[in-house]
Amino acid sequence: MTDLQHAATISVLVQNAPGVLVRVAGLIRRRGVNIHSLSVGPTEDPSISRMTIVVDTAPERTEQFAKQLRKLVEVLRATSLDSTPAVDRELALIKVNVTPGTRLEIMEIANVFRASVVDLTDKTMTLEVTGRGEKVDAFVTLLTKYGIREMARTGQVTLVRGSQNT
Amino acid sequence: MARQITASKPPAPAVRSRQMNGAQTLVESLRREGVEVLFGHPGGASLPIYDALYDAQDIHHILVRHEQVAAHAAVGYARASGRVGVCTATSGPGATNLITGLTDAMMDSVPVVAITGQVPRPVIGNDAFQEADVTGITMPITKYNTLVMRAVDIPNAVRAAFHLAGTGRPGPVLVDIPRDVSQELCEPDFDEEPALPGYRPVLDGNPSQIAEAAEALSAAERPIVYAGGGILSSGATPELTALADRTGIPVALTLMGKGAMDETHPRCLGMLGMHGSAFANWAINRADVILAVGVRFDDRVTGRLKDFAPHARFIHIDIDPAEIGKNKPAHIPIVGDAKRVLAALVPLVRAPKIEAWWKQIEEWREKYPFRYRQRDGRISHQYVCDLLNRLTGGQAIVATDVGQHQMWMAQWYKCREPRTFISSGGLGAMGFGFPAALGAKFARPDKQVLALVGDGGFQMTMQDLITAVEHRLSLPIFILNNGALGMVRQWQSFFYRGRFSSSILRNPDFAKLGDAYGARGIRVERPEEVEGALRTALATEGVPCVVDILCDPEENCLPMIPSGQSVAEMILDD
Ligand SMILES: Cc1cc2nc3c(=O)[nH]c(=O)nc-3n(C[C@H](O)[C@H](O)[C@H](O)COP(=O)(O)OP(=O)(O)OC[C@H]3O[C@@H](n4cnc5c(N)ncnc54)[C@H](O)[C@@H]3O)c2cc1C
Ligand SMILES: Cc1ncc(C[n+]2csc(CCOP(=O)(O)OP(=O)(O)O)c2C)c(N)n1
Ligand SMILES: [Mg+2]
Numbered sequence: 001m002t003d004l005q006h007a008a009t010i011s012v013l014v015q016n017a018p019g020v021l022v023r024v025a026g027l028i029r030r031r032g033v034n035i036h037s038l039s040v041g042p043t044e045d046p047s048i049s050r051m052t053i054v055v056d057t058a059p060e061r062t063e064q065f066a067k068q069l070r071k072l073v074e075v076l077r078a079t080s081l082d083s084t085p086a087v088d089r090e091l092a093l094i095k096v097n098v099t100p101g102t103r104l105e106i107m108e109i110a111n112v113f114r115a116s117v118v119d120l121t122d123k124t125m126t127l128e129v130t131g132r133g134e135k136v137d138a139f140v141t142l143l144t145k146y147g148i149r150e151m152a153r154t155g156q157v158t159l160v161r162g163s164q165n166t
Numbered sequence: 167m168a169r170q171i172t173a174s175k176p177p178a179p180a181v182r183s184r185q186m187n188g189a190q191t192l193v194e195s196l197r198r199e200g201v202e203v204l205f206g207h208p209g210g211a212s213l214p215i216y217d218a219l220y221d222a223q224d225i226h227h228i229l230v231r232h233e234q235v236a237a238h239a240a241v242g243y244a245r246a247s248g249r250v251g252v253c254t255a256t257s258g259p260g261a262t263n264l265i266t267g268l269t270d271a272m273m274d275s276v277p278v279v280a281i282t283g284q285v286p287r288p289v290i291g292n293d294a295f296q297e298a299d300v301t302g303i304t305m306p307i308t309k310y311n312t313l314v315m316r317a318v319d320i321p322n323a324v325r326a327a328f329h330l331a332g333t334g335r336p337g338p339v340l341v342d343i344p345r346d347v348s349q350e351l352c353e354p355d356f357d358e359e360p361a362l363p364g365y366r367p368v369l370d371g372n373p374s375q376i377a378e379a380a381e382a383l384s385a386a387e388r389p390i391v392y393a394g395g396g397i398l399s400s401g402a403t404p405e406l407t408a409l410a411d412r413t414g415i416p417v418a419l420t421l422m423g424k425g426a427m428d429e430t431h432p433r434c435l436g437m438l439g440m441h442g443s444a445f446a447n448w449a450i451n452r453a454d455v456i457l458a459v460g461v462r463f464d465d466r467v468t469g470r471l472k473d474f475a476p477h478a479r480f481i482h483i484d485i486d487p488a489e490i491g492k493n494k495p496a497h498i499p500i501v502g503d504a505k506r507v508l509a510a511l512v513p514l515v516r517a518p519k520i521e522a523w524w525k526q527i528e529e530w531r532e533k534y535p536f537r538y539r540q541r542d543g544r545i546s547h548q549y550v551c552d553l554l555n556r557l558t559g560g561q562a563i564v565a566t567d568v569g570q571h572q573m574w575m576a577q578w579y580k581c582r583e584p585r586t587f588i589s590s591g592g593l594g595a596m597g598f599g600f601p602a603a604l605g606a607k608f609a610r611p612d613k614q615v616l617a618l619v620g621d622g623g624f625q626m627t628m629q630d631l632i633t634a635v636e637h638r639l640s641l642p643i644f645i646l647n648n649g650a651l652g653m654v655r656q657w658q659s660f661f662y663r664g665r666f667s668s669s670i671l672r673n674p675d676f677a678k679l680g681d682a683y684g685a686r687g688i689r690v691e692r693p694e695e696v697e698g699a700l701r702t703a704l705a706t707e708g709v710p711c712v713v714d715i716l717c718d719p720e721e722n723c724l725p726m727i728p729s730g731q732s733v734a735e736m737i738l739d740d
Pocket of ligand 3: 622652
């Protein structure tokens with residue numbers, strides 16, 4: 001995110017076992033580093049999960065993080081993605097205030113960002129947007145003036161481009 | 167055994183199947199790992215385990231009086247023998263008492279397996295009696311830990327634990343077993359291989375990196391080897407010695423590396439670092455090529471990182487990729503097992519031309535050897551250490567506690583062989599020395615083992631004197647009694663204007679205390695009594711001998727590179 005000194009992305013493949021999330025998070029926490037976002041989900045192999053972790057750390061420390069993560073017995077692979085061409089995506093659900101007067105205006109903004117309306121009432125509209133973190137940030141900024149009632153963001157997921165594995 | 171020959175035993179109940187309970191499964195698993203000794207203390211959650219141990223004639227359980235001692239003893243056992251040390255405790259307070267010892271094992275990369283009892287499965291998480299989240303608490307201080315939720319999973323968990331503890335970069339592994347899992351009947355399969363797809367230590371170094379390292383060393387003008395604990399875990403002493411013999415390159419050792427090479431070898435410069443020899447520190451700081459092997463660039467060695475060996479190219483061999491470049495960038499990184507990498511490297515190195523370098527080192531060595539003064543009527547700590555070295559020929563296994571005495575022993579005791587110096591390096595845990603000696607004695611009953619402790623640290627774990635008495639251990643315990651938390655006192659005298667805040671000790675009569683436990687107690691007050699007392703203690707058989715030596719209360723441990731500084735700021739005299 002824009003207010004971070006440096007946001008480093010580390011992609012981690014882990015065995016889907018109890019406690020793994022705590023081990024990974026604990027390893028980062030004990031080094032005094034903030035986890036900016038962390039997303040976990042299954043991969044093509046149900047016994048393996050992928051964690052995409054964005055940490056607020058200096059570039060020269062990122063590889064050290066990846067090395068420490070590889071030492072965890074349940075970690076199968078840990079890659080520091082900073083210099084690798086990759087696709088990043090985030091998903092956000094944003095619930096904004098609407099009035100008959102602002103409804104069309106908001107939908108126009110949503111169109112530009114290819115966001116979709118997933119729920120609508122006479123007072124609120126819930127929008128779904130996906131994209132890079134910066135795009136989501138920009139969308140959120142534009143919606144601020146209508147009054148954001150609630151927001152949920154998934155955190156970033158990332159894959160390396162092309163045939164190389166992440 | 168091929169067949170049963172005893173007829174006198176009552177017949178075993180007809181075996182319906184290979185059923186046994188979890189605790190019996192655990193004991194059988196330990197047996198299959200070759201466990202002969204384990205250190206522990208029982209309690210509610212581990213009662214089923216103790217019941218199973220009751221039948222195990224071949225596994226010797228040593229009842230200690232505090233679980234901290236069990237963990238330190240397991241470390242002492244492991245470090246003296248190279249085998250995995252085992253300790254056990256009950257849930258809650260038993261398990262939390264292991265924490266210091268496990269942290270020590272983690273910091274110093276010692277192979278230990280801890281078995282803890284846990285509250286029964288149905289009440290886990292409900293703040294049950296004596297429940298503690300032991301796998302949660304020990305996550306950052308173990309190489310791996312696991313909560314076993316089915317008896318049938320025990321063999322796999324134990325195999326994985328021993329494999330993880332003892333291979334790669336060694337470390338502690340904890341297995342937490344709920345009481346009802348220990349009681350649950352199962353049909354265990356002891357032959358199943360644990361699947362550890364994420365654990366693949368690299369053993370062989372990259373040949374082109376090794377060739378590059380050999381070139382750098384062959385062409386060096388002022389090379390030095392900086393070797394540590396990894397040489398001992400790897401068993402690479404012959405390869406390291408061969409390197410020194412073949413090439414003449416000097417070798418400096420870390421505290422953890424003591425014993426990695428015969429310290430009386432002319433190429434060995436002994437210990438470097440904060441309290442290492444001035445000549446070893448000068449040498450590493452002037453070096454142009456440094457072969458760092460099985461070391462982790464600890465701040466007690468490097469001081470201020472940017473001023474540590476500023477002109478050198480670093481070759482770094484380590485089995486743990488995360489150590490390479492962690493504190494100091496490596497010009498030639500080599501991931502692998504020290505023994506294998508050195509074996510490949512040694513034949514490739516041509517003896518560099520280093521006569522001038524050696525001339526310089528010998529000058530330093532002559533100008534500033536370790537030395538000490540004998541103040542009138544006072545017993546010098548260093549004299550005691552020096553004498554212990556001479557009386558044992560450096561061939562005893564020494565376990566130290568933490569503080570000034572530890573550093574003096576590191577300076578004066580010249581190890582002749584691997585696994586003879588056992589000390590809490592990374593954690594620096596007071597209370598370690600005596601329990602570690604206890605564990606070492608169980609590992610090497612044939613060897614002279616001794617403990618050298620301070621009057622402060624000994625009081626943290628001395629209750630286990632009774633354990634040594636109970637097992638009739640020939641174990642001398644030398645207390646360098648300076649009536650102070652000496653190392654703290656020293657820092658206060660150097661850096662806090664001599665304001666001795668809470669560092670002066672009032673002590674019990676340790677010799678009488680030894681007597682009270684049924685050990686032999688000797689009190690030494692005058693320099694001329696020292697030698698006789700040491701000889702008596704070293705020769706005492708079948709009972710531990712507590713030797714309380716009243717030493718100079720004001721002596722400082724020098725040389726010293728103050729924390730966070732560099733060799734240029736080394737304090738040589740006070
Ligand atoms: C009061 C006090 C004062 C101290 N002063 C000093 C001092 O003056 N000098 C000093 O040296 N220390 C001193 N220490 C100890 C210091 O804190 C560190 O514990 C020590 O320096 C670390 O030693 P090491 O680098 O050999 O690493 P260890 O902790 O022994 O680590 C071993 C390294 O080897 C690697 N390794 C393990 N197995 C293998 C293998 N098979 N092959 C290859 N690599 C392997 C590991 O990954 C690790 O990097 C002091 C401690 C205390 C308590
Ligand atoms: C468990 C623990 N608590 C505190 C310390 C801090 N500490 C380091 S050395 C030392 C003094 C040790 O005194 P003593 O055992 O008498 O040894 P001496 O330095 O006098 O030889 C202390 C308190 C420590 N290392 N470990
Ligand atoms: Mg003392």
